[in-house]
Amino acid sequence: MSSETSAHTATPDAVLRIDGLSAQIAGTHILTNLSFTVAPGQRIGLIGENGSGKSTLLHAVHGSLPRGATTAGTIDTGSGSHRARVGLLHQQAPFAPADTIEQALESAVAVERQVARDLESAADPYDEQAYTEAIDLAERLDIWETDARISAALAGLGLSHIPTDRPTGELSGGQQARLSLAWLLLNRPDILLLDEPTNHLDDAATTYLVSVLSAWKGPVLFASHDRAFLDIAASGIVDLDPAPSMVGQDGGVTRCTGNYSDYLAAREDVRVRWERRYRDEQAELKRLRAGVRDNHTVGHVGAPPRTEGKLAKKFYADRNAKVVSRSVNDSRSRLEKLEEEQVRKPPKELAFAGLTAASAGTTREPAEGPVVVASCISVEGRLPGPSLTLNGTEKLLVTGPNGSGKSTLLSVLAGQLTPDAGSLTVTGVRTGYLTQDVDLPDPHDRGDDRTVERAYRDLVGEERAEEVPLSTFGLIHPRDENRPLVELSLGQQRRVALAVLLADPPEVLLLDEPDNHLSLSLVTALEEAIPEYPGAVVVASHDRWLRERWSGARLEL
Structure with a gap:
């Protein structure tokens, strides 16, 4: 039996133990004194404000922190031959762009394929000891279901329609993300780590993922902004926001047994009791x-x-x-x-000031009548030709499965993409577009060493930045305003992009998957502010939590 095969099956009862973990990156404290355990079969959801260290924690457990990062405390995943294999879903794909889909998937199940070959070799010529060992391992790995698991993963994650001889580098970003998830699930690490696993999943793919996680035998630790997913997938919640202590310094974590709704109720109860005691x-x-x-x-x-x-x-x-x-x-x-x-005064939480904080105290009459009229607009292979009419105050939710054209439609409405057919008329209004991907260009080419404050001023202009400071929105903590922009998490950078968009609120606000990378509290506050926005709002989202609570118009692609 090869050492690789032995390692693959060494720890069927792996436990993840984190004790007193602290971490610094580029001199900035990210994690402080974290301690908790994830037992076999537990599915722990990580939540917290942007920049609280969810991705940092996952990379620390995985052993892939960036060079120069320093840590204290311990992460126990076993030792020696009993060390657990740790698998992490993150931005870098576990396969090369030149690999075909079939090659990528075969690399995920390489151990099962090797065990099948070992079993065949032991059977002919027959070697009783080798055959017994091989058959035991084959049963533990259930190698006879490998092909079925591959088919189920492709179908469940919406990839079965793509020819398996296609190079992975030709796939869209969302397809590559789903293939990376399929690879990791098929690879079956002892400890499973997932960073925002539902970012590119529709309802059917999310349901498949939940079914896989529910049957997962090892510890599962995942960071997610998806409230509906947290509600149905998590058996416990760990909040990484520096746990506000009634008497001491901030640090550690807040842990709750149950799903996200259970956590919200427990957190509110703790806050009420703290405020009363104070x-x-x-x-x-x-x-x-x-x-x-x-x-x-x-x-x-x-x-x-x-x-x-x-x-x-x-x-x-x-x-x-x-x-x-x-x-x-x-x-x-x-x-x-x-x-x-005595207990500390309950700390004031960073609170979103609203979509119209920049124009507080001023009134702007909404445009009357239709402001956007789209007729049969289509983009070949990306948008099937929907039509819509948007009045000056309408709130529209665009939904549909992955690949149905939600982001493409918003790009057309924003004027960033010209449709191949159909017509688009935008009447006397400005559009503002929050894209899925964070894009904060440097109009003055100052380089990547810009601070957050400098980037905001570059993008909105000095005069506007004086009238509407970054602090207006409650999106960026004051301690982060003078940090280099590149050191911020994706979620924090997307907060800056939202502040830039809202510095001069547009008449038509376009939000593409607003829950992506943003913290749960901010997404909730953002959604609650949409009905009161004085202009039109178009939201493209597959978020189940948002869809179930939406009261405006809908467009299904």
């Missing part, structure tokens, strides 16, 4: 401080002793002094203890 303690502190300051007499102030005798006066004075001293000392002791143990 309010009650501050009231008690105020009372105790006043008592220490004012409590210098006992009894009725100004009341004469019960007798005029000198001995009586001295007796009552001495008793009063002792009682006052005891009372003051008791109050001071209680005050010192409470001041030492």
Whole structure:
């Protein structure tokens, strides 16, 4: 049996243990004192604000942090021959662009294919010991179902219609992402790590992924912004936002058993109880401080002793002094203890100021009548020819499976792509487009060392940046405004792109998969702000959570 085959099956009961993990990248603290365990069969969803370190944590477990990153603490995936194989779905595909789809998939199941060859070799000529070992391993790997698993993965992830002799480099970005996911699932690592696995999945593909994860025997740790997916796939939630401690420094994680809805309820309960305790303690502190300051007499102030005798006066004075001293000392002791143990003031959370924060206090009359009219617009191989009419305040949700043309339609409406057929009329309005891919060009060619603040000023102009500072939107934490733009996570860079778009709110706002890479709290706030936007809004999304709660018009592609 080869060492590769042995390693493939060494840890059927792998456990992932993270203890006191901290990480810095380019001198910036990303993770602080994280500790939690993922047992076999558990599916833990990672959530947190953009930049909280979800991808960093996954890469740390995988052992693929960028050069120069430093860590402290431990990540235990076993040791020696019992070390678990760790597989990570991330942006870099596990196959070469020149590989065909078939070659890519065969590399994922190479161990199963080798076991099948070993079994055949042991059978002819027959070697009892070798055959027994080979048959045991073949049964553990279930090699007779390998072809069926490949077919199921291709069908489940919407790739079965593509010829398997096509080079992977010719696939679209979404198709390559789904093939990478198929490769990882077929490869069956002991510990499965997924970074935003549903970004390019439609409902059918998401359902397939959930079915695979539900039967996964090893630990599963995944970062996701997809609230519906978290609700149906996660058996537990870990929030990577520096866990606000009532008494100490931020750090660690907040863990909740159950799905995303369970977590939201638990988090709200903790916040309410924290705020109540803080309010009650501050009231008690105020009372105790006043008592220490004012409590210098006992009894009725100004009341004469019960007798005029000198001995009586001295007796009552001495008793009063002792009682006052005891009372003051008791109050001071209680005050010192409470001041030492009091909970922190609940930290103010970064809050999105809304889609029209840049024009707060001003009113703009929405355009009357149709502002966008599209008739049978088509792009060969990408958009089948839909028609739509959009009035000045309409809110439209564009849905459809992968490849149906949602992003292509928004590119046409934004004027970035000319249709091959049909007509498009945009009447007297500006369109603003938040694309799926983060694109923050440098109009002054200052290079990639621009700070976040500098990039914002370059893109909106100095005059506009003075009128509408980046801090207006509640999208970027003040501590990140002077960081190099390239050091930010994709989610944080997309927040900057959204701020640039909203610095001068357009009459027609186009949002392509707004939940991609953005934190759950921001996506929720963004969705809640859409109905009140004074102009027209077109959202392209496959997000089930959004679709179930949408109250405006719909266009199904």
